[in-house]
Amino acid sequence: MIRFDGQDVTETDKARIIDLLKHRGEVTSRLVDRGILMVFGGEMDLNTTTYATVDADVYSSNQSFTTNFIRNGPISFNELNADFAVALWDLNQKTLFCARDILGVKPLYYVYQPERFVAFASEIKALLALREVITRPNEHKFREYLTWATDYVPYGAETFYENIYSVLPGHYIQVSSQAVQVHAYWHIDLKKYSGLSRSEDYSTLFHDLFTEAVDRRIGEKKNVGSHLSGGLDSSSVSCVAQALLSHQQRPTIHTFNIDTEQPSADEKEYVRAVVEQWHPHHHTVRPLADIVDSVLKINHLFDRPEHFIIPSSFHLSVSLEAQQAGCDILLTGHDGDSVIPTGFDFIDELVDATDWEGLKIACQQFIDLPGRNLLYVSENWSELSKDAKFEKYALYIIGTNMKKRFREQSIPNFSAMLLKQKRIFGLSSSAIFAYFFKRIRDRLSPNRFINNALSEDFKQRVPERAQRTTKALAATWAEGQHKPLNEILNSTNVLCNEQMNHIGAYYGHQYSFPFFDKNVVELGLATPLAVHFDKGRGRGLIRNGLRDILPPTIVSRLTKANFVEYGTLSAKQLYEATHEQFAAPSHPIWAVIDRTLFLRIVHIVFDQRIPVRRKTRYNWLLSRIIYLALWLGSLPKEV
Template sequence: MIRFDGRETSPQDITAIKRLLAHRGKVKSLFLQQGVLLSFDGTLETDDKAEVFSVADTTLFTQINTESCFIPNYLRDSNASFNQPNADFAIALWDARRQLLLCARDILGVKPLYYVHQPGLFCAFATEIKALLAFEEVVVKPNRNKFREYLSWPKAYIPYSSETFYEGIYSVLPGHCLQLSRTETLNTPYWKPDHSRLDGLKVAGDYAAQFEDDFTSAIDSRMRSKDRIGSHLSGGLDSSAVSSMAQQLLQTQGRASVHTFTIDTGLSSTDETFYVKEVLKQWNPEHHTVQPIADVLSSILEINRLFDRPEQFIIPSSFHLSVSIKARQLGCDTILTGHDGDSVIPTGFDYLDQLIDCQDWTGLERACRQRISWPGSNFTKISDKWLSLSDRQKLEKYLLHLIGTEITNRFRREHLGAFLRSISNQKKQLHLSTASIIRYCIKRLRDKMAHVELIDSAFNPEFRQLTFSRNLQTTKGLNACFSGNNHVPVSQIINTTNVICNEQFDHIGAYYGHQYAFPFFDKRVVELGLSTPSWVNFDQGRGRGLIRNGLQNVLPAAIIDRQSKTNFVEYGNLSARQLYLATQEQFTLPSHAIWEIIDRTVFHQIVDVVFNSRIPIQQKTRYNWLLSRFIYFSLWLSSVSERR
């Protein structure tokens, strides 16, 4: 805490914080004229001459002085200094001469940092919200601004916001520097990706080789000085890449094998045993199969206790609690995860959209042939008869699926004569038959007529009419700061879902005695992902060319060639149903605070879909999601009421 009003920091507040954050490590204190900095197993830096002091939770991935890595750079380069280290970090730096408190986080928000700023009085900051809630001067009040975003089905990437579920408590934005004075707050992005080191990359092989180098370094640096390494291994491309590379490096260094963890849900729809066994056969790590916590409600309550807010994992939290419990039993001090590697190293399938935009129909036909020709490619979402179609029929259906929206848009904006001429030319260059186009148009018309409006939210009329005045600070501005060298939208990497998951991993790891590490979120790996053209990742229709080609000597052949991806809809449905049955009684209470926000009728419509066995499981994704969020939210509301 830094005070601007001349008062001393409350000893009771300091005692409360030390108690609430004791699980994060041994505490070191630095008492200043205007406040106190507390480090829990982190670093304290001081420069008495310059009157600059800092406290940081930092994991560095370069060989530099870990005890003095921020203040010297800050004195030389000011806010731009936070862009220099390749690190996961959360830092608060007090510049006494300028009377400024600066707070910053790493570019992906792996390390969390929250704060309270009461102008003229004080600024307090902590790695967990519960520590700020303990301050005597902080009022615990739910932030209704956040409810609408959290309880609505997202149709696009949502920028990460500085708002939290508590009024007056904010989160420092990833890749940003927050500047706090006695009266003002200034939030500016510091992250500027360095593309210059990648200027010499020309052909696909150059990019793949660079990925191998950067990814190897990312994993090696995250295992440095660690005694016992754990790793998620689901059998997917990302987790297999992390586990395989980690084991190869450990073998080369003569160190103990990595402990790999696979979740077994007991459902055939999530069974990836074949792919997991391929990794085990090639690398022989110490492998462990764990089951999700049987009582889903208890795991949600535990996460709610640890995390202070209702945001939860996309995949049920019991997965990660099970792994953390087992890792603690084994004494793992770090767990590597391939979490969201497909955002940093994407499929490259937007290359097809680029061909459509420049009307390169010859190139589009060639690329589509490549896309559907890979063994294991299955596009039953386009046609339920896909597997029985001829190659020509598959190509026509796939092409029309891609260009359908483009054709519709041209029909709306062009005169009929011009539209017919352009469609005729397009049909000729793509070798499409008139019959296939007619069949496609009829199907589009039928689908439109049969379309049922899906439920996106369940707010009652009173809540819908509420308007909130918000000066929203988000990561959206990062997109505007970057040059045209980026081939991947930053919103795909830095968004609410990803950053919240990172924060939760950090919280769980801190409580269970290990650190979660994200090799795909290494600064150099992210910069390479942003710089790689879509055609490189498209890889002649296979997708994710960087990782498949860059790690061809590390990954088993079955993983490299894998085209499928496990779907957890069935497990999500079972979890949502179990959660509802366990909490059903509280939803019957007319006095529950959730009914001030949610419409009972729409809520029960969602429940009916989740429990209706006649509705195909693949059509329940959003309803499982909505019902689960309502339950998370109601549990959190109850806990806030108890805390108040």
């Protein structure tokens, strides 16, 4: 806390913060000319002109934050490969600088009152405890939280409390007594990869950078744990980590798999392949039975409603088991497929280039792989002949682009292009007619999807408002790219990182994300889509770069576990366990939610006649409404 008004930081405020954050480690404090800096289990970095509190895991230079900052200023943040949250007090400028790593692995929140004070912390609860902070729920955040999005939502600075903000990932804030200025520091320079040309060059470099990312994270840790779902991401993390531990003659890794007991999410075959090859200490755990208690615990730890569509009974069960195993770090492959993508956007790249011959080959490669079941193209995909599959998929790809082409081209040019596509792809007139007829029918049919259950009164009372987000930073990279940065840097990813950080801090282990290593992220962005596409397999960097480390069944795997079935089950359990708690008209949730729409969502989730695969958004909506209801119900009366 830095004061601009000449007052002292009270002992009461200091004592409250220490008590609330003691689970993060031993506290070290330092009085400065206008306040106090405290660090819990981290580092106090001091220089003659700059003081800093640091929560960081640095994977590149070992130079101190203050030394780098004094030499290069805020540019120094971009020179780091690290997960970090740092606050630097510049004694000469009487200015506070707060910065955060590129994907928000380390959380950092702040509250600012001009001419009075600025306070910052790794958890919001420490700021809520300050006597001068008036805590009031931020209803504007409810709209974003409760609306089903069809695109990536940029991460915003607003939190669930008015006037408490989050430092944006890849950004720093500059705070004086008069103002807070927000700046992006992350500058993606891919020139260092310009010497790569062959597919194997990219895969080899991925192997080296990813291995280094895992190695630097396990560092001097005594007892390493890792999530192991059986997918490419978690398997890559677990296998590389155990290979390193074996080479370094260190204790065997602990791997943790969550068994939901739902057939559609069963990945035992793939987990077993990793276990048989690398022989980790393997733990199979199940979600905690008391889902409501898990949600309430997360709401308290995270200082906001639960984030995951599947309640964190899922994650708490792993952390409990890891705590009992004595793990001091938990590696996770969380969202590695946004960093090292499928590369299926390569098909869109070919469409934009009007490379119809190349597109024909790519489509054929994509659908020819065994085990690929494209239900989004045709509900009876597995029953179709090889030729029918190709025809339907080609029309699906070409058709999504036709509207844009029709607007951009003259009718003769559009007709000529359509005839050329028909000839190259061998499309029949009847198939083209059937495709267009279906598109028209779908357009004319009423849209019955529910995207939110917000009441009209709430929408009028709490209009949308602009906030600072990561959108501008993502846009600087996204222009003209088929690998947009917002697939990586978005609200879902960052909030997952934050929530896992809070869970880990509470249970005594560090969550760490090798795929979110700065070098790995930037290599993923630099890699051509054709290399990612890998002749239709997708995720070429992993399959080729780690083929000697991963079991063959993992390398060749094309499927993913489907947790919609479990999501439906957990949403039902949540509703059945909680609906009586917020049934009364006086409950604060009904100042936000339209009860009629809410009951429609409940009906869809519970209706056994509706296929499970169509329930994802409704499971999400129902769960989030209940999460928010529980959070609102747990707030102090005066809030």
